[in-house]
Amino acid sequence: MGYDDRRLIFAGAGGPGMGTPWGTIGALTKRILSPLGYELHIESRSSRTDNARYVGDGKADLGATHPTHAVAAYHGRDAYAGEEPRRNLRVIACINHPSWIGVAVKAKSEINDLADIKERRLPVRVKAGGGRAFDMIWAYYGLSRDEIEDYGGEFLQADLETPRVPWVLSGEFDLFVDTLYAAYTPEARHWWEASVLHDLRFLPLPDELIRSICEAGAGDPGFIPNRLMRGVSGNVPTVARLPQLIYTRDDMPEDFAYLLAKALDDNRHVFRETHIPYSYDSRNVARDVGIPLHPGAQRYYREMGYLS
Numbered sequence: 001m002g003y004d005d006r007r008l009i010f011a012g013a014g015g016p017g018m019g020t021p022w023g024t025i026g027a028l029t030k031r032i033l034s035p036l037g038y039e040l041h042i043e044s045r046s047s048r049t050d051n052a053r054y055v056g057d058g059k060a061d062l063g064a065t066h067p068t069h070a071v072a073a074y075h076g077r078d079a080y081a082g083e084e085p086r087r088n089l090r091v092i093a094c095i096n097h098p099s100w101i102g103v104a105v106k107a108k109s110e111i112n113d114l115a116d117i118k119e120r121r122l123p124v125r126v127k128a129g130g131g132r133a134f135d136m137i138w139a140y141y142g143l144s145r146d147e148i149e150d151y152g153g154e155f156l157q158a159d160l161e162t163p164r165v166p167w168v169l170s171g172e173f174d175l176f177v178d179t180l181y182a183a184y185t186p187e188a189r190h191w192w193e194a195s196v197l198h199d200l201r202f203l204p205l206p207d208e209l210i211r212s213i214c215e216a217g218a219g220d221p222g223f224i225p226n227r228l229m230r231g232v233s234g235n236v237p238t239v240a241r242l243p244q245l246i247y248t249r250d251d252m253p254e255d256f257a258y259l260l261a262k263a264l265d266d267n268r269h270v271f272r273e274t275h276i277p278y279s280y281d282s283r284n285v286a287r288d289v290g291i292p293l294h295p296g297a298q299r300y301y302r303e304m305g306y307l308s
Contacts, residue, residue, distance in 0.1 A: 003061070003256055007039045011046035011054040011063025014160065019185050022051060024276055025064035025095060025244060032267045036259070048130075049079040055247060056086030062248040062260075064095075067289040068131045068218055070245055074291050078132055088250045090294035092257060093264050094243040094287045095271060096279045100224045101133060101213075101239045102180030102191065104231065107199035109174065114141045114203070117175075123152030125167070126175040127190055133218040133239060137177060140209045160186035168193045176200075179241060182228060183276040192229065200231035205238045213239045217290055243284065248294060257296025265304070282306045 002008070010029060014020030023042060030040035043063075046054035051065040052073035072078040076085035105111045117124055118141060126148065128134055138144055145155060156173055158165050167173050168190050176191065184192050194200060202224060213219055222240030224232055246264070248257065268280035286293060286301040293301070301307035 003253055006037055008033075008041070008061040009059070010040050010042045011051050011060035011065070012042040012044060013047035013051065014186060015044045016042070018160065019183075019275060020047075020160075020187060021097065021185060021244060021276060022047075022064040024185075024274055025246060025278070028270050028274060028278075029062075029064075029246065029264075032263050032270055033260070036263060049073075052080070052086060052089065055249060056089055058249070061252070062092065062246065064244055064246050066131075067094075067242045067245055067291075068133065070247055071217070071290040072132070078135075079130075089291050090248055090250050090252070090257075090297075091286075091289065091291050092246045092248055092260055092294055092297045093280070093285050094245060094289065096243045096281055096284070097181065097241070098277055099179055099181035099241040100222060101129070101137070101205065101219070101241065102176060102178060102224060102236075103137075103203040103205065103238070104176045104191075104194075104200045105174060105203065106171075107201045107231070109201065111175065112203075114143070114177075117148065117151070117153075118142050121151045122174075123154075124148060124174040125154045125156055125172060127156045127158065127173060127178050128176075129178040131218070132216060133213050133241075134177060136213050136216065136218070137205070137209065140206075140212070158186070158190050165190045165193055168197065171198060180224065180228070181241075181277070185276065195230040202232055202236045204236050207237070210237065210239055218242070242289060243287065244278075245289065245291075247291070250294070252294060252296070254294075254296035254299070257294040258300045259296075261297040261300040265300075 010026040012023035012026035026042040054060040055063045219239035223235040271278040
């Protein structure tokens with residue numbers, strides 16, 4: 001496989017048909033490139049932090065991931081601490097994905113603020129997201145995963161292969177601190193199942209914490225929109241997650257990177273034809289997320305006036 005024979009590997013996540021965010025972007029990219037004579041194989045094993053390893057280490061030609069993962073891999077920090085920085089990563093495009101950090105408890109819960117967990121040493125059963133933003137949330141309240149487990153708490157996992165989330169069905173959870181968006185994907189379905197089966201109460205993040213997370217480059221100030229799901233009554237202040245990335249390495253031929261950037265732009269309507277609310281916006285497709293744009297993509301955006 002390679003650029004010469006037009007057979008490429010795309011680092012996505014999840015098996016075919018699962019509808020995961022990065023796998024979906026892979027499927028859309030495949031749809032866009034197919035008429036141009038390119039065959040795209042979506043690598044399903046490149047999930048979570050392995051995605052940047054697949055792309056950076058040459059196991060995949062390009063891929064999709066969240067900027068926080070790619071930037072951490074680029075600098076060799078967080079989940080990639082102790083690994084050689086992958087300075088060869090390059091951005092092709094930012095694809096908008098309206099998503100937020102959601103914090104919610106059961107409506108009858110005595111938790112009114114995450115500070116209550118530490119003050120009362122509560123043994124909470126929590127489904128939590130990973131990465132810098134979530135680490136900052138726990139640190140703001142003087143908490144850590146180890147400390148919560150010392151209280152008798154538990155961090156819950158959702159098996160992406162099962163048709164339902166067992167601990168949601170049984171109600172054996174207390175708290176969500178996780179990424180939330182409007183799609184029933186394997187990664188987000190616990191939100192939707194919980195909001196239907198249980199009454200949830202959403203907690204706002206403090207302004208100071210929102211600013212700190214945004215200043216660290218892990219998101220933008222925002223709010224969970226009123227009525228996004230059952231239990232969201234009013235706009236809930238929080239952090240809006242960054243757009244998803246389509247990215248590659250610096251050894252991608254410049255002409256192909258240009259062609260890919262142009263193809264994504266010419267077929268921007270494709271991003272609206274899927275279950276996840278993706279969108280292509282020429283005003284932020286070349287947004288600086290902390291990793292250089294590939295020169296081929298950069299040339300295209302300059303020609304189109306998307307980049308000054």
